[in-house]
Amino acid sequence: MNTPDTLPCPCGSGHTLQACCGRYHAGALAGQAPDAEALMRSRYSAFVLDRLDYLLASWHPDTRPASLEANEPGLRWLGLDVKRHVRLDETHATVEFVARSKLGGRAHRLHEVSRFERIDGRWYYLDGDLSSSR
Template sequence: MKDLPCPCGSTQSYGQCCAPLHQAFANSGQLTAPDAESLMRSRYSAYTLDLLDYLLASWHPDTRPSSLAPNEPGLRWLGLQVKKHVQQDAEHAQVEFVARSKLGGRAQRLHEISRFVRVDGAWLYLDGEIS
């Protein structure tokens, strides 16, 4: 898996892109994304790989759900396109993205402008506005 293209759509392999962020969390419980876009990409990859603990940990506690369900059988993640990353200040950022998937022959598209906040040095997903 580490030599395969990263699910987040970057030009790097999974081993060079999102895997180190996922592995750092698995090993130490630390979130190490250097910016909101990197966290967004790692969260998309975590969705594709059912890394539910990573998703919950990278979600701000004020808006985090109590649990997440694994992917439905047959769900295929088709890709992520990051449209814009805006660093508002040292602690706040927005990432606009489109995530595509397919389930039961039906294509799905999620277009969201997500808000991120840095807490104690770690970027966290706060919430998003679906377009």
């Protein structure tokens, strides 16, 4: 039987959810991702798991939406591929990734270069340039 301690992390790290992204979603390390890539991975996992509060809390206050919708019924997240993580300076970084999903028998691919900003020691998702394809 899978428990939160033994479930594989959705980000594809090969670690358990609790040892990977789950520790940033809740508990002592909540919101304390050490770098932009870890934050991006934890946000992907939060999308998979519908942890909308975490997604909003990790979104930069200048670009954060008022609310988010839960995943559409039947949406399956298929995987994450981190292409590149670049730390531009102490407070700015980018992460390029591809996230794959399937809905209603149609495959979707989201390719984004995300921008992150560190405020008071905490990383936030700012925005991203994306191209999605089916």
